[in-house]
Amino acid sequence: MPQEKHLLIVDDEPSIQDFVKRNLELRGFKVSLAANGLEALALFERTHFALIILDIMMPRMDGLEVCRRIRQRSTVPIIVLTALGEEADKIAALDQGADDYLTKPFGVGELLARVKAVLRRNHWADQPTLPGTRRLGNLEIDFEQRLVWRDGTLVRLSPTEFGLLQELALHPGKIFTHEALLRRVWGTEYHSESEYVRVYIGRLRRKLESDPTQPTRILTEPGIGYYLVN
Numbered sequence: 539m540p541q542e543k544h545l546l547i548v549d550d551e552p553s554i555q556d557f558v559k560r561n562l563e564l565r566g567f568k569v570s571l572a573a574n575g576l577e578a579l580a581l582f583e584r585t586h587f588a589l590i591i592l593d594i595m596m597p598r599m600d601g602l603e604v605c606r607r608i609r610q611r612s613t614v615p616i617i618v619l620t621a622l623g624e625e626a627d628k629i630a631a632l633d634q635g636a637d638d639y640l641t642k643p644f645g646v647g648e649l650l651a652r653v654k655a656v657l658r659r660n661h662w663a664d665q666p667t668l669p670g671t672r673r674l675g676n677l678e679i680d681f682e683q684r685l686v687w688r689d690g691t692l693v694r695l696s697p698t699e700f701g702l703l704q705e706l707a708l709h710p711g712k713i714f715t716h717e718a719l720l721r722r723v724w725g726t727e728y729h730s731e732s733e734y735v736r737v738y739i740g741r742l743r744r745k746l747e748s749d750p751t752q753p754t755r756i757l758t759e760p761g762i763g764y765y766l767v768n
Contacts, residue, residue: 544568544569544585545591546581546585546589547569548571548573548591549573549593549619550573550596551593573596575599576598578592579607588657588660589615589617589653589657590616591616592618592636593620594619605631605634613695615637615659616638617638617640617652620640620641629737655727672707677755698723698724699741699745701723702723703746711767711768713759713762713765716732719735739764743755743756
């Protein structure tokens with residue numbers, strides 16, 4: 539199991555490394571550093587981290603590729619650091635499996651809020667569990683163990699993906715707005731990041747729908763939000 543407070547910071551700018559490391563260590567976190575993507579993967583191979591903070595623009599291997607490779611093997615939470623402010627760049631990071639992103643420059647308060655929020659979502663075992671299993675069509679959801687089967691095959695979901703599915707599955711047929719899902723799944727720190735919801739709905743559809751382009755289980759109510767069909 540990962541150490542609860544051991545974080546990996548991956549950035550090729552020494553000033554960013556120092557800023558993030560210093561402020562996280564002041565809050566009791568243990569911090570390891572990597573200066574490029576290959577170094578980050580090497581550290582990831584031999585160390586269990588509770589969270590990875592990962593720059594996108596780096597030499598030897600960019601952060602998106604690092605994120606993609608880590609996601610093939612692990613659901614460790616990843617916050618992406620980017621100087622790219624365009625929504626398409628943020629969506630690309632989320633689509634590769636990032637849990638969150640911070641746009642440079644960022645302040646201490648924003649950094650700490652996002653770290654705490656991501657760790658809170660990942661620590662589902664610390665939260666009260668819901669008893670029982672629910673079947674919705676070809677899906678079987680075990681709320682206590684936080685496991686999902688599609689047509690009898692186990693599907694691996696990240697903590698945030700499961701949290702989103704759980705909200706929809708507990709209220710089949712109820713339409714949730716982007717804002718409601720952000721508040722209930724991501725937390726009160728999130729207000730207008732509707733791209734998080736769109737990307738994660740897409741990720742759930744790719745894992746749970748027979749044809750993600752023609753979903754029959756997780757549906758969109760145009761102009762309002764999403765709901766799950768019983």
